Amino acid sequence: MELSESVLKGLQTLADPNVFDLKSFTTFTEVAFDSLDSSRGESVLGHPELRHIDQTTLKHCHTAATTFILEGVKQNADKSTISSCLEDVRFQNERVDTFYNSFQKNLESLLSSTDTCPPHITDAEWRLEYCYKGTFHVHKVNQPSYLISLNTERAGASSEINFSCTMDQLQDLVGKMKDAAKSLERATQS
């Protein structure tokens, strides 16, 4: 896992027992993970345990720690990678363990919510329509068509997609969906 120099410097300061003793380190770890999890605002670093540390250093370490956490979650790093990265910046073993234990919290939801996805289809309704033109005209158009309404849902909000199609178009649509399913199965096998 590659880290930039400022992140490494911040982590080194974090590992230094003169700046962060064990108690403030534990508090800091909790605070850092919390600040990523929910929006707490400016008071996130105002914990009484952390007041005795120079605020600029604290903010630098906070930036470095949050960047490191996000990079680790992004690359889905396992314990050995994270431990080796932290040991490279001279973290003591118990601090490595404390830090890694907080990693078990599920930050994946935070990263996976950064996503654009089309709405999911949850339900479908259809009606049959028959178009009939009377015998007075030369051409008789006796043609069925389908009125289809798909209920979609996206982020809890549901909406509808309505369209009409002839039988050929509907067969074409179903055929394409089957092709998509087949190619998905093929992808699982390769």
Place this chain on the structure above:
Amino acid sequence: MMEEVDRILIHSLREAGTDIDEDVQSVKQFTSELIVEAVVKCLRVIDPALGNGLSHSLPPGMSARFRLGMSLAQACQDVGFKGEIGYQTFLYSNEPEIRSLFMFLVEKLPRESAEASDQPAGKSALLQRAIAAQIKEQSSVPWLPPSCRLPIHRKTQSSGPCYSFHAQPLSLPYSVKVSSRKQPKDVQEYWRNYLLPVTAQPSQHASVPASLLENHISELSATQEWESEWNSQGLLSRLTPEEYRSRKKARLQKRIEEQLRAAAQPRPDTHGATRSTSDLAELLQSFGGASTGGDVLTKGTRFTHTEKFTFTQEPEKAAQQMAAAASALPSSHQSEEDLKAQQEAELSALQQQLQQLSVQMEEVGGDIKQLTVSIQQVSDELQQKEVSNGEKENSIKMKRQTIDLLPDTENNLLKLQGLVEASSKRVVHLASQWEKHRVPLIDEHRRLKELCSNRESESSRKLSEIKDLHDKIRQSAEEAKKKESLYKQLLTEFETLSKDVSRSAYTMRILEIVGNIKKQKEEITKILSDTKDLQKEINSLTGKLDRTFAVTDELVFKDAKKDESVRKSYKYLAALHENCTQLIQTIEDTGTIMREIRDLEEQIDTENGKRTVSNLEKILEDYKAIRQENSALAAKIREG
């Protein structure tokens, strides 16, 4: 050794689906039913079309069994078994035939494990496989309508809140370029007391990961680019990093300035663009002004000058006017129109004043200019006059001196000549001294130049070495990374592989067997060489014996004609020779017979293993059973 083979065979047969009891340890213990079941199950795996037509249990009727045996034999031959096979192999089995049949069938069993293990390594292949695994996992969970979904489905089936990737620039409590001690005090105080922590800076909490990741990546890529540029061009230019950076910055600024100037040139076909180009020209002047250092404020435009002048006058005027207005205010309860008229009159008066003052200023400015020009002219004239004065004084001095020297012409001439000679001699002397000084200095100069060029070549050689080292470092780092990822991948694969039959036991066994075979080969060679030696000895001894006998025979025969005792000894000699030959012959025959005995004993063992007797008994019984069946069937036919 056969137990190992049997164990492997039994294990593979169990994997193919045969139900073998736990206590069956060797092929010898296989009953006919078990054999038939095992063979059919293997055939089903090898070739489903072939195997599905055969039942895997022995039918009770003898003729049915016979038919099954024939079809099994045919199927095995279809699959490719080359040995002798028939119904007797299954119904009246013997160990070696069964073992070879099973080994053949187990070889034919398809190996599923071979496909899974040769998977290419590499990051993209890994990613593909991870994606495929995820898709498989997700598609194995059945889709539920939204009202029935449990929280575990929330991740995969319903889409949570979605935000697009929006990175906002962050304000960081450190600077990459300047160390934090050199930052001005205000910046440090801002960082310490007012700067928000990075997670609170973006306007939406959902942009926090995007902004942090973007910031990190931009820092990383900036350092990487700087490193690659420094390693390729920076080292070659032999400057320190700061010098290189400042030179590059100046170069870029000059280029930007040139481009902007070229773009800002008023083109002949545009008329109305003068206002924007003059602004641009001022902007460019401020670019240039920044490099010359702070002349901007002293220049100023015409606008600021007029401003300065008007506003210096304004406060006095304003004060006066304010006083006038203040005095005028309490005494007037005039109406609004009067007030307005008053104000307008004041305004026009002030505007007139402004115009007058500006006209005055222009006049004064023009006068100032003229005067400065004339001052310049006059000072120039003054300088010229002084120079010509100086020259004239010099010429006067010289003329005066010559006039003084005139009365005593000859002596003075001689003196002057002497002076001239002395000065020319001095010049020559000085020139030689200069030469003396010049030569060592030139040598020194040449030596230093050589030293310099040597040093340059040295440094360029060292630079190329450094470049090579950098390349090697990069390559070995990449290789190390690749090997680590390969190792991790192989480790995960190894953990997922099945562990029921341990490969290490197999390999150890194989190595043991190979060692045994080697030892046996050595022994065989030793025995062969011993045998050869013995044979050679026997040959030589026989030869010696024959020769000795022939010589003795001749010798004794010669003497035998004369002497009687010699004739007797000759007869004894012949008898001795004959007996010994017979003895040797007997010994050889004994050896041959012993070998034959051994061979026959081996044959007896193999024949015993074939269980021929029990098989024959079974055949007899089955024959009797078939005869009974035949008679029963014949009776049935006769009845109905």
